[in-house]
Amino acid sequence: MALFSGTATVVPRNLALTSSAKLCVVRSSSPRFLSYLGKAGFGNRVALSLSTVRAESSACLSGSGSGSGSGSFHGLCYVVGDNIDTDQIIPAEYLTLVPSKPDEYEKLGSYAMVGLPASYANRFIQPGHTKTNYSILIAGANFGCGSSREHAPVALGASGVSAVVAHSYARIFFRNSVATGEVYPLESQLRLCEECTTGDVVTIELGLNRFINHTTGKEYLLKPIGDAGPVIEAGGIFAYARKTGMIPSR
């Protein structure tokens, strides 16, 4: 799990911003918002509010300093099962889209999870929309198995997903998530895919390794993201390497 451990000392300086604004975390979670979540009725209205908060949050990291991984995420969750492979995350016919091209990056996002079979009744992205209403994806074991396509974490990130909480990951997907900084690949102690239902309102508190399902009122422990956290928070390996002085800033 500690993918980048022991290789660099953190000298937070010259935070390099990446092209993707959505990498941002809600820093020091807003008490106002949390209390609102605590007593709200969690309908579609809340989902709208949530996306507004997400949009607001996307500017917040630009002023922040070190990568302590203490941010939090709030949103609706989308729940999938075991062994979701990259073809289900982003089918091969869309791999002609080049993630490093901004317009094609956005398009990739609009196809996120479109490869899920029809047994998934709720669509991940509503017809006519390009972004998902579900900012947190919950999965079983071996999420992201299959091909090495970086399009997979990119599509999730571009669709508006902040974090995936899976019981375990396939290696390359985990690595690509960290390298791109597109999504936090978090691991749960329990199989949260059996504890949550699509549409539940959830909160992830990174610093406390805590996962809260507000809909059911239950809390769970996550495995620490470790040294990968600051890399993702910085916006991927290049941004992190610049931030920490491993490679020159531009």
Add this chain to the structure above:
Amino acid sequence: MASSLLSPSFTSFLRTKKDLSFSALSSQRCPKGVPRRIRCAVAAPQRQPSTTGSVRTAMTMTEKILARASEKAQLSPGDNVWVNIDILMTHDVCGPGSIGIFKREFGEDAKVWDREKVVIIPDHYIFTSDERANRNVDILRDFCHEQNIKYFYDIKDLSNFKVNPDYKGVCHVALAQEGHCRPGEVLLGTDSHTCTAGAFGQFATGIGNTDAGFVLGTGKLLLKVPPTLRFVLDGEMPDYLLSKDLILQIIGEISVAGATYKAMEFVGTTVESLTMEERMTLCNMVVEAGGKNGVVPADSTTFKYLEGKTSMPYEPVYSDQQARFLSEYRFDVSKLEPVVAKPHSPDNRALARECKDVKIDRVYIGSCTGGKTEDFLAAAKVFLASGKTVKVPTFLVPATQKVWMDLYSIPVPGSGGKTCSQIFEEAGCDTPASPSCGACLGGPKDTYARMNEPKVCVSTTNRNFPGRMGHKEGQIYLASPYTAAASALTGYVTDPREFLQ
């Protein structure tokens, strides 16, 4: 034995691993059998301990390769090290994105770290009218010209692949055929099946665009040393089994996540008897068990394959006798039966004969896993033995231009001089298509043999997740070329022993 049929001159290499090392040593001194440039890993006193094998703590061959590439004397599983990369491969699906990241991060005028170590192989979406797919090959071409990349296997005339002498086809097979896979080296590729090259006793694994962009600029990557699972395959391989049966057997045993983050080392008398192409099949699918890399110790079979393919010196390494393996699995191959992986997971193993009531709509023979020359020779052997015609559409997609040419030139043993293509034609198969990744991963809608409807397919490819070959409700049974050909003849999933015994 399957392998001896396919390569009649081959004699089994049934020795202990210690003997293997001595074999490499003696062949260095007496360069009759093995080219002189192979420098032995055992007796090279001027080299670092990690390359000589005289180490303080025993290491596996994966650990040794990474130790040498990171200039360390000693490594243990879990260590994170900066590894010098010998070859970086990319293709038309992930190349443009990797190039985009390279330019964004290193600058528009940046140069790759070594123009002779970057190998670019268009292979995924070639024979399509999809404009964006065509554009992606153009991006590769522009980049290769700009950077003066030495190994770019270009295709310009899509109407006839044969007029493109540089074009190869499926990258993992082309890498081997063009001599880019060498023992002891580190090969990274923007494709999960890059692990195929582990068949040559090297460390080979798949990476994403961002990591590839980093490698393009620096020639290095931070890698975590994996622990090794050891698979000991002993016993004579029955003549109805192929390497595909072995790897499906193993994945069924350890599951699609059984080797996550781990190396899979294949040894034993069966592995020693396998041809290079069969070893490639074995290593190709380690990623389907979640493996980081697969590896087969290099031996005389490896050296013989490499003769005339590369002029680069290489140094094989071997696991120490006392090396620590996370666990060891033993298989008596003589007792195994033909298997398939049922929908929708490569570890959903069943005996082929248990699925004899599964009616199928089509058969697909192709890809980096099952589209090599020997895979087609195996299928032809079944068609020849049966003397019958296929009952369902049977699609043949040679992995590379070389494989395609082999189908039209190599006589199938026991056929009185017929080629595979003649046998396929007599059996009623589709004409072998232009070499590429084809419908293994679906691809653009106009891809040859893509599953555009919810059909049931027996395929020699590597994945059967929902939607893999096109249609989400399609059902894919992964099988060996023997089983695929036998199934084509009956229209049901069929154990090849029905025709081979």
